[in-house]
Amino acid sequence: MVDDEDSFAGDVRSGMQTDLVVRNEEVVFRGDDAAEFTVIRSQIESDGRTAPVMFAQVRGGQPSVVCVTVRADGRLLLVRHRRIATDSDEWEFPKSMGEDGQIAGDTAEHEVLRETGIRPLSHRTMQMIHAETCKLRDSVAVVEVKVENDRADAAALNDPRLQWLDREEFDAMVRAGNISDGVTLSAYLIWSLRADD
Template sequence: MTVREDRFERPDGSRGLYGVVDKPDFALVIPAEDGGFHLVEEYRYPIGRRTWSFPQGSFPAGRTGTPEDLARAELAEETGLRAASLTRIGYLHGAHGVTGQGFHVFLAMGLEHGEPDREDTERDMRQAFVPRREFERMIRAAEITDAGTLAAYTLLHLHEHGTAGRRDEP
């Protein structure tokens, strides 16, 4: 991750200074089965509390691969789940006012259960299967506040109703 300040010219010709955070794209996975989802919960330092989300992450420094490779790796690492089917349902930007970082959203189905292989920074991570109705209750109760998870759930809803458009990544 790098943080920089850019001097730039706006479309109206005025000049400005903009703070930008550069981070690599990540993958977010919606592990769905039996009318619900597998979620992970971990402590998030910037907000000072634990929070639930769909599994997500980026490659460690020096490692590369396709977005699908990354999605499969994050799913297995954080939950121990392996997906027979992985469908890309979109690409989004989470905070385009601060960063160009985007994320690939995948729907994982046909799940095989195994043991997670979490990184040291994820040792306190918990996981749970949550029925869809409970997931929606958690959103309404602000127990799920992760913007990526909420946006991915919207894409899933559109995908399920045949109205999801696919945006190719840049």
């Protein structure tokens, strides 16, 4: 039989327990690289019961961005990256953990320029999302970044990591399981629903 404390801890971790007070937070690990990957342990209390909860953040919890890069003809940019955490090559929208002192739109433009060499024409922040609400303290700005067709074509010719897709091609890649990055998939859904706003 599960005791009351174990049941309470499970309810806290699952999100089922909602009347919670955070009593303290302590850093139990902080990486020394640019991401500043940090693990935090919180002591949660409700009705006199307590439970520990651990979660992670990067760059001090500052907002990151995902860039839905769009040409005038409506084609979208995917960039292929080697991801060590999943030991896989992934097609993704350009992303950044954020730049100190920059708003999300400026960070998005900087990231598109850095990854592709294409200077954006404009940007529009569409929505904020959380990549994983249970174990990550994060917020991600979904930013639409507009670019010119001719510069996009030139960049793609010079870099096999870049791929421009229309909506049908993008949808086919999703159906085939060739796009598995959750932030990219979420950003595509938001952009698809709000592109004409």
